Amino acid sequence: MHDPTQVRGSHHHDHDGLTRRPADGVLRVGVAGPVGSGKTALIEALVPVLLQRGRTPAVITNDIYTSEDAAHVRRTLDGILAADRIVGVETGACPHTAVRDDPTMNQAAADEILERHPDVDTLLFESGGDNLTLTFSPALVDLFLFVLDTAEGDKMPRKRGPGITECELLVINKVDIAQYVRCDLARMESDAHEVRQGRPVVLTNSLTGEGLETIADFLLAHEAAQLPGAPAASA
Numbered sequence: 001m002h003d004p005t006q007v008r009g010s011h012h013h014d015h016d017g018l019t020r021r022p023a024d025g026v027l028r029v030g031v032a033g034p035v036g037s038g039k040t041a042l043i044e045a046l047v048p049v050l051l052q053r054g055r056t057p058a059v060i061t062n063d064i065y066t067s068e069d070a071a072h073v074r075r076t077l078d079g080i081l082a083a084d085r086i087v088g089v090e091t092g093a094c095p096h097t098a099v100r101d102d103p104t105m106n107q108a109a110a111d112e113i114l115e116r117h118p119d120v121d122t123l124l125f126e127s128g129g130d131n132l133t134l135t136f137s138p139a140l141v142d143l144f145l146f147v148l149d150t151a152e153g154d155k156m157p158r159k160r161g162p163g164i165t166e167c168e169l170l171v172i173n174k175v176d177i178a179q180y181v182r183c184d185l186a187r188m189e190s191d192a193h194e195v196r197q198g199r200p201v202v203l204t205n206s207l208t209g210e211g212l213e214t215i216a217d218f219l220l221a222h223e224a225a226q227l228p229g230a231p232a233a234s235a
């Protein structure tokens with residue numbers, strides 16, 4: 001039987017990964033980052049903030065072999081976001097393919113959610129955890145966050161990588177445990193600013209919600225700046 005909360009891999013390629021999709025009034029946000037940096041936790045913390053701002057979010061998670069992340073989000077957001085507004089895509093392959101090279105599966109998952117829930121105005125896509133090179137196709141998302149965490153070490157921003165330098169907003173998560181893992185947070189933050197040449201960086205604790213209001217502000221400001229008639233971005 002078809003399970004509407006589950007989308008499996010297809011081998012369809014449209015080679016359309018770099019064409020920006022037409023605007024349709026739904027803000028699409030990618031969340032990428034290394035394995036375990038806190039992408040799922042960040043989304044779980046962001047959804048209530050978005051709901052409080054009057055937004056109607058839905059979540060699409062990408063897992064390579066399972067739907068573990070979708071199940072986690074459903075459990076954490078039980079009573080906050082209906083289970084059928086959270087869809088797991090089982091990519092079955094390299095995570096880059098599913099969100100960058102051929103985002104067909106994710107687009108199909110988005111179409112399904114929007115058909116079921118036309119009120120959805122914000123789609124959050126969590127990529128499968130990966131290394132520093134993952135980016136999102138502009139055909140799939142309007143912007144993406146890249147989530148690092150302090151436990152990976154304060155050297156991470158200096159390693160650069162397109163995820164770190166190209167994302168619209170770099171997140172340094174798990175600020176609460178920096179002191180326990182000998183991470184020099186001030187240095188990590190200043191290096192992040194340096195490699196991003198002034199593009200934004202935010203510090204978060206996804207378990208307490210610290211920094212999440214800043215992320216919501218950023219996303220909504222980005223959306224407002226894209227609206228027709230908005231002043232052209234200066235950068």
Ligand SMILES: Nc1nc2c(ncn2[C@@H]2O[C@H](COP(=O)(O)OP(=O)(O)OP(=O)(O)O)[C@@H](O)[C@H]2O)c(=O)[nH]1
Nearest residue numbers: 034035036037038039040041129173174205206207
């Ligand atoms: N102390 C602390 N722990 C956190 C924070 N954010 C996430 N965690 C914990 O870090 C672990 C990994 O978090 P996830 O949200 O599953 O990370 P992920 O990036 O989604 O992981 P993958 O999907 O496997 O790549 C979990 O045990 C979280 O509870 C944080 O800000 N502070």
